[in-house]
Amino acid sequence: MHWWFWPEVELKLSSRLQRSPAGGAGKAPTLGGGFHVSLGKESRAQTLQNGRRQIHHLGNQLQLNQHCLDTAFNFFKMAVSKHLTRGRRTAHVVAACLYLVCRTEGTPHMLLDLSDLLQVNVYVLGKTFLLLARELCINAPAIDPCLYIPRFAHLLEFGEKNHEVSMTALRLLQRMKRDWMHTGRRPSGLCGAALLVAARMHDFRRTVKEVISVVKVCESTLRKRLTEFEDTPTSQLTVDEFMKIDLEEECDPPSYTAGQRKLRLKQLEQVLSKQLEAVEGEITTYQDAIEIELENSRPKAKGALASLTKDGSVEDSTSSLCGEEDTEDEELEAAASHLNKDFYQELLGGSVPGSSEAAGVPEEGRRPPALESLLGPLPTAASLGISDSIRECISSPSHEPKDACGDGELDLSGIDDLEIDRYILNEAEARVKAELWMRENAEYLREQKEKEARIAKERELGIYKEHKPKKSCKRREPIQASTAGEAIEKMLEQKKISSKINYSVLRGLDAGGGPPGEDGPPPREHGPPPGEDTGPQGEAARPPEWTSARRLSRRKTSSRRSRPDPSTSAGKRLRPLVSTQPAKKVALGEASLPSAHSLEAERVRPTVVVVESGPVSYHAEEDAEEEDAEEEDGEPCVSALQMMGGNDYGCDGDDDDGY
Amino acid sequence: MDADSDVALDILITNVVCVFRTRCHLNLRKIALEGANVIYKRDVGKVLMKLRKPRITATIWSSGKIICTGATSEEEAKFGARRLARSLQKLGFQVIFTDFKVVNVLAVCNMPFEIRLPEFTKNNRPHASYEPELHPAVCYRIKSLRATLQIFSTGSITVTGILF
Secondary structure: OHHHOHHHHHHHHHHHHOHHHHHOOOOOOOOOOHHHHHHHHHHHHHHHHHHHHHHHHHHHHHOOOHHHHHHHHHHHHHHHHOOOOOOOOHHHHHHHHHHHHHHHHOOOOOHHHHHHHHOOOHHHHHHHHHHHHHHOOOOOOOOOHHHHHHHHHHHHOOHHHHHHHHHHHHHHHHHHHHOOOOOOOOHHHHHHHHHHHHHHHOOOOOOHHHHHHHHOOOHHHHHHHHHHHHHOHHHHOOHHHHHHOOOOOOOOOHHHHHHHHHHHHHHHHHHHHHHHHHHHHHHHHHHHHHHHHHHHHOOOOOHHHHHHHHHHHHHHHHHHHOOHHHHHHHHHHHHHHHHHOOHHHHHHHOHHHHHHHHHHHHHHHHHHHHHHHHHOHHHHHHHHHHHHHHHHHHHOOOOHHHHHOOOOOOOOOOOOHHHHHHOEOOHHHHHHHHHHHHHHOHHHHHHHHHHHHHHHHHHHHOOOOOOOOOOOOOOOOOOOOOOHHHHHHHHHHHHOOOOOOOHHHHHHHHHHHHHHHHOOHHHHHOOOOHHHOOOOOOOOOHHHHHHHHHHHHHHOHHHHHHOOOHHHHHHHHHHHHHOOOHHHHHHHHHHHOOHHHHHHHHHHHHHHHHHHHHHHHHHHHHHHHHHHHHHOOOOOOOOHHHHHHHHHHHHHHHHHHHO | OOOOOOOOOOEEEEEEEEEEEOOOOOOHHHHHHHEOOEEEEOOOOEEEEEEOOOOEEEEEEOOOEEEEEEEOOHHHHHHHHHHHHHHHHHHOOOOOOEEEEEEEEEEEEEOOOOOOHHHHHHHOOOOEEEOOOOOOOEEEEEOOOOEEEEEOOOOEEEEEEOOO
């Protein structure tokens, strides 16, 4: 019967002694013996337990049924096995698992709900969720806004007409889907719009504000959806018509129509500008024609002026035949002359505009085709260029050598030093800038100074703790041992726990140690093995005792070890605790629960007995208990409370001695 | 390539991100005081320097590592990086221009038709992922090219990729 206690005793031992490697990054299951396997599993079990607890907590808040919670826990287990929980908050992973379940089951829960519960940014949760779905290769079906309608309708409280309004809203949504309003939009926004319209159709006054508070979108979003819906032909139908008829035609998505509208506007503008130019051209020709007429009707300029103008015209005509640049200059001159409208200038340059304009019109005619010819080759060249580069990239990924050949020297070709000089401020500017920066960042600088002052003060007082860089935990080599006992010895040597351990006893442990040690987690979770049941025990009484027993057993390793037969003694220690008279049990439970000062009170009384004689008295008590246990009777002399207090005391006494 | 000249899909590179090292320690304070177009973020420990000619923004750390963003082509990125190194040289640091590497390229493309995202996602299951609650576009990843495409329902596509 006694070895029933064995597994959990061993585990407590192991958990105590090997706390850090198991708790930290100890994912490397050392196979040096049965002991080590249970250690790796224990940490994993703890993680899973923690995750399960969080899942249940969140799931209950969302009112998910048990099946969903179990599925979520399965996802969590998969995630843990794939090491996806590393570097991520468990809360995030748990939320992602739950949301995945919601999506696969089709429950009307939004990611927003989860983020509300956790007070975490939605996008952060979304990132975790996407990663999880990707890694677990689970295809979450797309959200259908129809799923949300019953939920929101219920929240908007339509009374008996709830079902009718929901049906109307569903029809509206389906119409919206056919009109391509729902791609790329938050489903909750669409739901809100549909519900609003449906409510109005059934004579319910629901304001935009009410709908927003339920649906959790912004007011402007809702309005936008409503206007988009207004643009569709369905909005023209009356209520009855809508319920009966379903229009055949489908609309384009609103963003696409908006884009098309912009394009059309641009095109219109271009056409208009061209027309304007043409019109302008016409106007200028008329203007020039008029001027020529005027000029001809005027008396001719004499002598030098005439020669000048004639020369100018000859030059102009020749130059106009040459390059575009010259004509452009002339264009500029013509434009300038037009703008000035100076009679005298016109006299001089009268011939100039005349000839240049003649060249100008065909030039203008030339201009649009020139642009087109310029634009023409661009896309094809671009497409060709890109294809080349793509081929290059895919075939030969070796760009490094080209750069390395520069070997650190800065290639100054094409770098304009003058402009770079402008980037460097002179002294006065530097001073001004320094002052500005100081003023802006005054707060931060002040904080830094305060921090430094504080550190200096602490240093003087000798309190200052240097934050040492954390030493990375050394990986221990797996212990090679032939028997469990040897393994324990080696491990203890490594850990350097205590010199009080009796190794001969350890070897004795080996005999019963093997198989039960592997059943680590279950017996621990299931509470005291059935063997020690001595009658009906209150549930409330058991856990506190158990925890106290656990606490006690954990601390008393050394003392236990020193016994000739620690397993039995340990078992027996627990037994007396548990198998006290049922009447006293309740008292124990009650006493242990408001533990703090009752224990304190208790402390005072047995102090004299226990502390003075430390371990000795403890052992004596233990012997007494053993005897009692063997008698299988409740302790006659020691009261339950005293025993509780006494045991705790013995514990502390040992602790003082051992450490 | 067939019929390319008719339907020219112009794909525009909008951003090129590159890194390089100067192999020398940079005194951020000095750069901040003497540089003309510089933002000094002391709490994070970096300096943002903006150049006008190739319009780029460079993040400078005191270890000598510099990240350059905002260029519209790879050559421009290199050119801008060199200019930046030159200006740092003028400020007095012994700059050596090493380890220039283009790290990320962003391009935008427009399709002349609209795209139905839910159906598209269904047909391209492993690569495409669509979360309307989070982002209005479908995220399509090509592992072999290490590229990510964001496909919007209007037909515009944003391509991001890290090339090596």
